[in-house]
Amino acid sequence: MFIDSHCHLYSLSNIEDAILHARDAGVAKVVVVSEDLQTMEQTLKLRDDFPEFVLPSLGIHPVNVLYMSNSEWERAFSFLRLHANECSCIGEIGLDYKYATTEKEKEKQRAALHGQMEVAAENHLPINLHSRRALRQTMQEAVAFHKDTGLPTLLHWFAHSLKLLTRTNEEGIFVSAGPSILFSEDALSLAFAIDIQLILVETDAPVPFNGRPSYPAWVVEVAEKLVSHYPEKKLSKEKLLDNAQRYLKKP
Numbered sequence: 001m002f003i004d005s006h007c008h009l010y011s012l013s014n015i016e017d018a019i020l021h022a023r024d025a026g027v028a029k030v031v032v033v034s035e036d037l038q039t040m041e042q043t044l045k046l047r048d049d050f051p052e053f054v055l056p057s058l059g060i061h062p063v064n065v066l067y068m069s070n071s072e073w074e075r076a077f078s079f080l081r082l083h084a085n086e087c088s089c090i091g092e093i094g095l096d097y098k099y100a101t102t103e104k105e106k107e108k109q110r111a112a113l114h115g116q117m118e119v120a121a122e123n124h125l126p127i128n129l130h131s132r133r134a135l136r137q138t139m140q141e142a143v144a145f146h147k148d149t150g151l152p153t154l155l156h157w158f159a160h161s162l163k164l165l166t167r168t169n170e171e172g173i174f175v176s177a178g179p180s181i182l183f184s185e186d187a188l189s190l191a192f193a194i195d196i197q198l199i200l201v202e203t204d205a206p207v208p209f210n211g212r213p214s215y216p217a218w219v220v221e222v223a224e225k226l227v228s229h230y231p232e233k234k235l236s237k238e239k240l241l242d243n244a245q246r247y248l249k250k251p
């Protein structure tokens, strides 16, 4: 049994087929992360339609944060606060310095991240973090949140730097490996630097890899590749499931 710890299920072209395919492949559940008001609503609808399969995660993505007016932000953030007690985690939240280039934009993302982290803390929920071109900064936010709250914290698709992974391991931060390990030896060997207690698997579906859109069943291939190549055969599918359950466990 597998859990996809980061997936944008509402963006797939045929959601029902993707779910059937995933279940057939052995995927028990997916964490559906959202990006704005519309996708938060879609995520809760998916939870209603597929309650056994969908673990809803509500959040406002750092790229969307940049393009929202104050009133749009208020509406989305109010929705998040109102429905936080119905979800499994808060995300996809974080920092994205590919899009936030000025100090003002970076500050806007940080303020949005901190507001959403507070909602997670109040509701005792784990967080699901995005960190594009802001690896160190997002990691520092993750460490501070985890230290302050003791809540499980995931840096999704974070395995880019050995040095930063040493720190996330020391601090007890979860890191997920995704389909990039199927196509890149470097990505695969970096994934082996994630502590065996802290490694999760994800697809970020439908983000394309190697020219093909990903889908939740792909998490099985990711898990199998990790397990079969992991040094000294230390990692098992059961361990990956246990890690995901610890990440999602309610205190």
Ligand SMILES: [Zn+2]
Binding pocket: 006, 008, 033, 092, 204
């Ligand atoms: Zn994502």
